Amino acid sequence: MRITFEEMQAQLVRVLRNYSFSEQKAQLCAKLFAENSLDGVHSHGLNRFPTFIQYIQKGYVKVEAEATLEESFGAWERWNGNLGPGNLNAYSSMNRAIELAKTHGMSCVALSNTNHWMRGGTYGWQAAEANCISINFTNTIPNMPPWGGTDNRIGNNPLVIAVPRKGGHLVLDTAMSLYSYGKMDVYKRKNQPLPFEGGFDSNGNLTKDAGAILEAKRPIPIGYWKGSGLSIMLDMLAALLSKGNAVKNIGDLEAEYASSQVFICFDAERADLPFIEQVTNELVSYIKSSAPVEPDEAISYPGERTLLTRQENRNKGIPVDEEIWNQVLAL
Incomplete structure (x- = not known):
């Protein structure tokens, strides 16, 4: 499921306005969330938005x-x-x-x-x-x-x-951490293994199972x-x-x-x-x-893949988790 950047931003603005954000603050806050998803960082874009609203409700985030x-x-x-x-x-x-x-x-x-x-x-x-x-x-x-x-x-x-x-x-x-908590949550939701061992399970074993790492709360640090x-x-x-x-x-x-x-x-x-x-x-x-390990995979500099993802999602729409999108629509 894909939606346009404009549709995502508009829905986030709608929700934020319901939580006493001024129009100016709502527009900027929604834009920042939507741009994260546009760039492929779903864990800190749309996927994080319901938690952000929960933090407002609990008083951790002071809107004004x-x-x-x-x-x-x-x-x-x-x-x-x-x-x-x-x-x-x-x-x-x-x-x-x-x-x-x-x-x-x-x-x-x-x-x-x-x-x-x-x-x-x-x-x-x-x-x-x-x-x-x-x-x-x-x-x-x-x-x-x-x-x-x-x-x-x-x-x-x-x-x-x-x-x-x-x-x-x-x-x-x-x-x-080798994988952020948000990234591990994305792999857990997709029921996919991490590309590399990202932490330990509850038995102290290195694993690619994001769910097991999240449950044990034992990601490994980079390096x-x-x-x-x-x-x-x-x-x-x-x-x-x-x-x-x-x-x-x-x-x-x-x-x-x-x-x-x-x-x-x-x-x-x-x-x-x-x-x-x-x-x-x-x-x-x-x-x-540098000669790539895999012939069909190019070497990227930091930020290059973000630019490619941004352009693709502008052209095709932003891929969203349908369950989370429906949660936002219901807010």
Whole structure:
């Protein structure tokens, strides 16, 4: 089943307006959700929307709240998200980071007390469209064991790195777990095995069974001990820079909210955009010239498959889970 981007956005706006969103906020929030599905990230697009509404109903997400400036150190600012909608807080924080980068050459906007930002890559694309290089990350609830442990003590803390390029921006969006919880849920719903072992089952065995990993709550970090260490440091930086919650504090809450995020920007125009274009083009060509393992599968740079999926879904419509689509229509 496929639907148009416009139809998805319109239905999401309808629901959001029923939950006291202003027209402007509803349009932007719905657009961000729909764009995630358009780009093929269904786990943080339409599929996540019913949970987002549940969080509003439970009071974790404050519909009318706006982020407020807490402290300013020139190019570095601390903001309080006041538990507002996570994607709107993140979008406005990235806008502010872009503004500061255009003024100072580089910037850091650290955001505390916010909600799930949905797809982190959204804000990398946002920065690249403004000709900015960006590094962004968030912390989460403890949803992954540290390397060598069995109890969840670290988050899968998505990291986003983006570089603008006329021929297609380079945007890396990666969780610290080999597969994000959202991605594993997609495989579970389709009753399909993961391409590679993504975690342990309840008996401590490595498995491709997404459902078994979700039940055991034991995904493995990328790079094993290296991903575990990176998760710890990203969480620490998010908390320290924003003066917000670290993973333990978030884990003490009844659900995942009041998280901390960081948006770092560099003004690529000031840093010589033609040079950046030359280097990125050369690097992309060099990487794609590698002999593929499978002859019919091309080598992709970070963000390339997103662009292809975006165009396909624009032309054919966005594929949706019919059960979830019906849930949204019923809201």
